[in-house]
Each structure stands twice: as C-alpha cells, then as structure tokens.
Amino acid sequence: MAGSSSACNPDSAPILWLCRGGEPSVPAPPNWLTGHEHTTLSGLTGPRRHEFLLSRWLIRQALSAASQLPVEACRPVDGRPVRSAAPEGWRLSLSHSQGTAACAISHGFPIGVDIEPLQRRPQWQAIVKRWFSPREQSWLLAENDVFSFLKVWTLKEAWLKATGRGIAGNLQTLEVLPEFELVGDQDEPGWHASIVELPDCLATLVWHQATAGEPDVVIADPPGPEFRLDSCQRQPDGATPILRQTIQPRES
Template identity: 55%
Template sequence: MTGLSSASSPDPAIWICRQGEIETTDLPDWLSETERSTVSLFSGPRRREYLASRWLLRQAIAGASGKDAAVCRPVPGRPIESQHPTGWRLSLSHSNGLCACATSSVGVIGLDIEPAERHPQWQKVVKRWFTAHEQAWLLGRNQPDQFLTVWTLKEAWLKATGRGIAGNLQTLEVSPDFRLAGDQSEPDWYASCSRVGNFLVTLVFRTAGAATPPVIRLLPEPPGSLELAPASADTQLVKPLVFTAITRRSD
C-alpha cells in the first residue's frame, strides 16, 4: 500500500475528514504506546474523536510524503511533527465531528477550525481579550462572522508560535481590512482563512519564497475498523476569505 503522491500535494496542505462512526472496540495495532495510554482515558465521543484524529494524522503524513500510511506516525505526545518519515511539521484541530491536520515541510504551522456559526457571547470575549483597536471595529460593526474569523486567526497564530491563549491573544492584531501584525521578529509569516462547508479553516504558517494558500484535501470518513488503507483525497477549491502576510508589529 502506498500513500498519495507528494507531487500532487503542494506545501502546506490541510487534510480534513469527518469523524464518522468508529465501530471497533479493539484498538488498532498501529497506535503507539503513548496513544494507547491516552485513549484509554477516554470513552464515547471523546474516544472516537481521538482515534479519528490519529487515523487522520497518519493519512496526512502519507499524503504529504508519498509513504505508506501504515508506517507513518507523529512524534509521541503533542503531534507537532512527524516521527516517520521525518521532516514534516504537523498541526491538528478538531471540532464538532470534523478533524483536520495541516502538513508542511518548510516551516512552522498552526491550524484552527471552528463551526462558522459559533459565536456565543462573542462581545464579552472581544472586550476581555482583544486589543483596543480590535474592540473598536468589531463591536462597532457588530458582525459575529468577522469576530469568528479574527478568533481563528489568533488561535492559529498561537499554535504556530507555540503559545497558549492566556495572556497571548493580543500578540496578533487584526485590522478592519484584515491586515495582520504579530510580535514575531522572523519574516515570511502568512495566514489563510477559508470556509469549507459549515466550518472556518484557518492556517498560519512560515514559508520560504512565494507563498500560496494551502491546498485543502477532503478525505473520506475513517473506516469503522480504522484500517490504514490508502485513502483517496478530493481537492477542495475554495477562494480564501483572508490570505495575507503577517507583518511585524511596530509597538
């Protein structure tokens, strides 16, 4: 068995699948010991979500590298890069039955997905955590969809820069025309936000040379048995809602 051809998978790429109905009660033999220990702590929907995300991680690495999914695996613990084959950065996100994994061989990446209609009490979030400039335009326009776009950009930024939400949401500032300014000194930071079905899919990444929006690949649901057979992927052609460089903040 072989994975998808890496020649057909531009860099970076985002791999997406529905969680589906995982039927197996026995854990698949391709899980690592760390993953077996982790999944033993879960039951019900959380268990299915975890197993689906681990299936997707291996399919994403296979699709990006052209290797057999059965031999692909992420590093133990937080899956931020591949262990075999080496050389691939990873970022995982899941929400409401959807799993997504971004891959890149060039630089760091951070991925966030959110249901497009999710924005309960968003004004409180803006007042508590966003910059004064962001508060002025988001609260003035009163458009929840714009808040959610900003939120996913900030979440993806924090994942890419390796930081948590607490105390760090203001390290990326978003202007009304969606120009982005961050606190990192390195060049070549970019952000892309697209709507895929009923979800916002946002990636922050670094790259060398000319940047293009990430290619989005839709995979079928994991089989009930979680077999790591080759999975064909359909390319989702979506014009990004936002695609821009992230500049260095002047303050």
C-alpha cells in the same frame, strides 16, 4: 484549491487535511497505534476516543500523501503530536470541532491550524471586550458581525499554535485590524495566514515560510468503523478560500 499534496521539499506549500468523522464509533484499538497512543486511547471513552482515533488516522494519511511513503510507515512523535517521527522533518498541527478533524503539515517550518463551527456565538462581544486590543474592539464591535469575529478568533488560535504559545496572556500578540490587516509580534518576515470556508466551519492556517505558495487543501472521506489505514478516499474540493494575507511584523 485542493491539490496533489505530494510535495516534500522545504519550499513546498503547507497542506491542510480535513475529515468529517462520520458516525461516532468506539472500535477496538487498531493495530497501527504506537504503544504510547494505545495507552492514551485506553483512558478515553465515547466521543473523545473517536476524536483521538480520527486525528491519528488523519495524521498518517497526510504524512503518507506528502512523503509518498506507505501509510503504515508514518507516525507522529509520542506525546503532543507537533512533528513527525516517521518520516522525519514534518511539522504537525491539529484541531477539532464538532466531529470534524483538521491536520496541517509542513516540511520543517512552523505551522498552526484552527477550525471553528459556523454557528452564532451570542457572547462573542464579551470576549472581544475582555481579551482583544482596543483597535480590534473598535472595528469588531462597530461592525457587529459574528462571522468577522470567527475569522479573527481562528487567526489568533492558529497564530498561537504556529508560534508555540497558549491563549493565556497571548491573544493580542496577533492584532487583526480593519480589512483584516494582520500585525504580529514576531520580528522576522515571512508569516502568512489563510482561511477557507466549508459548509459547516472555518479552517484557518498560519505558517512561517520565506516563499509561500497557496496552501493545499484535501478533504478526506471518513474512515470506516475499524479505522483501517488503507481506506482513505478524497472528496471533491469543498473548501472556499476567503482570506490570504501576510502577517506584518509589529513596529517597534
């Protein structure tokens, strides 16, 4: 499922970069950080500091590979990194989970990513009963499978990121029905979802594109302790696709 990740036109498929962060480190601020990123980093310590550096390093690697610009010329907008500042025109979405970082990028169309660890959630049924629709509750509780719950949860999280909304009051705007039929509250067609499985987590993409190709997945070796931009190496494809689905508009 991995590919060259070099397309940069509006019809190109979304691209997902993943990186397991390696040993946590707290290095001096790299010289490639923007002023805003440097200020943000100064207020972080320990794992949060490492997570921030890893995600900003991964954004630049993804943008460089997709646009074919030098990695040092690439950066996200200041603040919440939902789009690129250089080169312009790219949408971004980030997710983190227990030392793994994900960066999804697209050329101009909405995109969202969520990753979740593959570990048992003993209270997942309570979440379903409290926040999911009656139809979702019916099949999920009857199936009683935490893996199905994790797939549903990542779909909802990625959907909310792609549509620009928070969790509060919005988890039912995407309804996941039996056999993973997906129904969303957006009227326009062209919404898509994809889930891949890694050895320790699920990674889910949701995006909006009229003609959607198969997402490109790149797994990067972790950067060295100094977070040098020229240190990126790619691993052999370790992501297994387990779902590819179109999200249907909800009937009036």
